[in-house]
Amino acid sequence: MNRTLNFYAGPAALPLPTLERARDEMIDWAGTGMSVMETSHRSKEYDAVHHEAMDLIGELLGLDDDHQVLFLQGGASLQFAMVPMNFIPPGGSADYVITGSWAQKALKEANIVARGRVAGSSEAASFTRVPTQAELDLDPTAAFVHVTSNNTIRGTQFHEFPKTGSLPLVADMSSDFLWRPIDANRFHLIYAGAQKNLGPSGVTIVVLRKSWLAKANSGLPTMLKYSIHSEKESLYNTPPTFAVYMVRNVLLWVKEMGGLTAMETRNRAKGDRLYRAIAAHPDFYRSPVDAGSRSYMNIVFRLPSEELETKFVAEAKQAHMVGLKGHRSVGGCRASIYNATDLAAVETLATFMDDFARRNG
Numbered sequence: 001m002n003r004t005l006n007f008y009a010g011p012a013a014l015p016l017p018t019l020e021r022a023r024d025e026m027i028d029w030a031g032t033g034m035s036v037m038e039t040s041h042r043s044k045e046y047d048a049v050h051h052e053a054m055d056l057i058g059e060l061l062g063l064d065d066d067h068q069v070l071f072l073q074g075g076a077s078l079q080f081a082m083v084p085m086n087f088i089p090p091g092g093s094a095d096y097v098i099t100g101s102w103a104q105k106a107l108k109e110a111n112i113v114a115r116g117r118v119a120g121s122s123e124a125a126s127f128t129r130v131p132t133q134a135e136l137d138l139d140p141t142a143a144f145v146h147v148t149s150n151n152t153i154r155g156t157q158f159h160e161f162p163k164t165g166s167l168p169l170v171a172d173m174s175s176d177f178l179w180r181p182i183d184a185n186r187f188h189l190i191y192a193g194a195q196k197n198l199g200p201s202g203v204t205i206v207v208l209r210k211s212w213l214a215k216a217n218s219g220l221p222t223m224l225k226y227s228i229h230s231e232k233e234s235l236y237n238t239p240p241t242f243a244v245y246m247v248r249n250v251l252l253w254v255k256e257m258g259g260l261t262a263m264e265t266r267n268r269a270k271g272d273r274l275y276r277a278i279a280a281h282p283d284f285y286r287s288p289v290d291a292g293s294r295s296y297m298n299i300v301f302r303l304p305s306e307e308l309e310t311k312f313v314a315e316a317k318q319a320h321m322v323g324l325k326g327h328r329s330v331g332g333c334r335a336s337i338y339n340a341t342d343l344a345a346v347e348t349l350a351t352f353m354d355d356f357a358r359r360n361g
């Protein structure tokens with residue numbers, strides 16, 4: 001079997017054993033004589049997978065009893081609207097830390113449904129870093145403070161989350177959920193589309209502090225209320241059953257690999273390897289990101305010209321490496337190396353980068 005080395009930003013590579021398991025269970029799953037996709041979401045077999053996946057997230061993150069895992073639809077993009085709809089009270093506002101276009105999109109939705117305020121931004125630094133604590137100007141009356149933990153497009157990441165005192169902290173962790181151990185109980189709400197670190201697209205993971213629901217706005221359409229999804233344990237309507245099943249498979253793999261501590265070791269080794277490959281050819285490769293804000297999930301880099309960047313991506317593809325083109329809004333190159341990517345794949349890319357620089361530098 002000749003698997004492609006996949007560096008797409010999302011949907012992204014999945015661990016091979018999770019795909020093999022899905023293949024093996026495709027026709028006859030859990031002795032049902034059906035695939036999971038063909039099984040009722042009210043069946044005991046599906047229910048077991050659904051709750052196992054929720055429990056595994058709780059276990060990996062060490063969630064306390066006040067935190068609950070939800071499986072929603074509509075992507076992280078719907079969370080941009082749902083969070084302010086539920087938690088900005090009438091006449092109130094929320095604080096947003098702007099680190100690039102995903103944070104800007106979250107702020108835009110907040111301003112459609114309520115009011116969002118910029119509490120700090122690295123735009124003046126062209127989003128080449130995340131704002132420092134000293135640069136934040138928090139409104140003590142804000143309903144919450146929203147951060148984007150990892151900027152998928154710019155390749156920046158918070159290595160320490162902002163201190164928000166008594167203000168609820170909300171994070172879009174779409175592109176670095178479960179990349180390392182964090183104090184998840186500190187957050188009032190975390191959301192992440194599954195399709196980067198966790199599974200296929202179609203399911204969005206939400207980690208919610210249940211006691212916060214007491215402050216949620218009523219009067220919203222049922223599907224937009226966290227309270228209903230909390231009460232019904234994400235079975236109010238039909239969940240994306242196959243996506244949840246795949247997420248469960250990936251979570252079991254994460255656990256078997258040694259959990260989040262092992263993920264962090266693996267992810268740091270991979271990121272460090274690629275940043276070393278960039279630094280080894282300073283006249284050829286350049287990281288546009290400040291050293292202190294560099295992402296371990298999305299490594300962005302520039303070559304001396306756009307022509308060379310196009311050539312790099314094309315030659316990499318010939319060598320079975322895909323997904324290395326930077327986001328269309330910023331150009332350049334980007335290697336997305338989420339949990340599923342192994343060090344061997346990164347080593348192959350680093351060797352290719354070294355060779356390409358020698359041949360074209």
Ligand SMILES: Cc1ncc(COP(=O)(O)O)c(C=O)c1O
Nearest residue numbers: 075076077102152172174175193
């Ligand atoms: C940080 C971040 N937030 C939000 C999104 C949007 O996610 P979705 O496509 O699931 O709505 C993305 C997608 O790449 C992302 O990287």
